Amino acid sequence: MLMHRPQSTPEAASYIERLGELLDDCRCESYSLHDHSESVASLAEMLAVGAALSESDCHKAWLGGYFHDIGKIFVTRKIHFKPGALTSSERQVMRQHPALGERLLVGSAFESVAPIARHHHERMDGTGYPDGLAGNRIPMLARLVAVADFYVAYRENRTNRRGHSHSDTLILAEGAAASGHLDPEMVRLLVQTADTLDLPVAAASVLN
Numbered sequence: 001m002l003m004h005r006p007q008s009t010p011e012a013a014s015y016i017e018r019l020g021e022l023l024d025d026c027r028c029e030s031y032s033l034h035d036h037s038e039s040v041a042s043l044a045e046m047l048a049v050g051a052a053l054s055e056s057d058c059h060k061a062w063l064g065g066y067f068h069d070i071g072k073i074f075v076t077r078k079i080h081f082k083p084g085a086l087t088s089s090e091r092q093v094m095r096q097h098p099a100l101g102e103r104l105l106v107g108s109a110f111e112s113v114a115p116i117a118r119h120h121h122e123r124m125d126g127t128g129y130p131d132g133l134a135g136n137r138i139p140m141l142a143r144l145v146a147v148a149d150f151y152v153a154y155r156e157n158r159t160n161r162r163g164h165s166h167s168d169t170l171i172l173a174e175g176a177a178a179s180g181h182l183d184p185e186m187v188r189l190l191v192q193t194a195d196t197l198d199l200p201v202a203a204a205s206v207l208n
Helices: 010-025 033-050 055-067 070-074 088-094 097-105 111-119 140-155 166-178 184-196 201-206
Strands: none
Touching (some): 097 111, 166 184
16 A cells, blocks of 8 residues: 655654544544544545656645644534534634644644645635635645545545445546536546545445
C-alpha cells in the first residue's frame, strides 16, 4: 500500500501522533474522524500518484488528507455528531473548521499543508468557504483532497444515513463536478483510479 507518512524527525512523528490521538477522540458509535482522515489521506495519495505528481506533492497529498479536518477537534460533539440537519448557527460553527485547522498547522512541522486544511471546502464555482475561491485559485492539492474527502464521506455510514455504494458515489462525484462543486479533472482522475481503490482496513467497517 502506498503510504507517504512523515518519517523525517522525532518531533514531526510526535506531532502527528498527538494530533492523531485528538482525531481519534472525535468519534461516535458509527463514525470516527480518525478513520475518515486516514481513508481520505490514502485516497488523496493514490490520486496524486495517479496524476504523476512529484514525490513531494504525493507526500503533501497524504498529509493534507490526514489533517484536512483537524479543525473539527474544536467543534463540539453535539454539533459534529448531530443526527439531523444543522441549524444556521450550527452550520456557521462547523464552517469555521477549515480556518481553525489552518491555524493549528501554521508554525508546525506540517505548515506546508495548512492551505489544504483551509481550502478543502472551496468550490470550483466560487460558492465554497472560507474564502470563496474559484477554479485554479483553489490550491491544486486542496482540489484533490476535496475529491478524496467527497468520495470517502459518501461511502461512510453516518449518524443519519447509510453509506452509498462505490458506483453510486462515482456518479455523485461526476454530478458534483458538473454542478461546479468539484474539479472535473480531479473527478476524472478518481474515476480512472476507481478500479484500484484500496482504502485502509481501518475504514472497512464504514464502507459498503
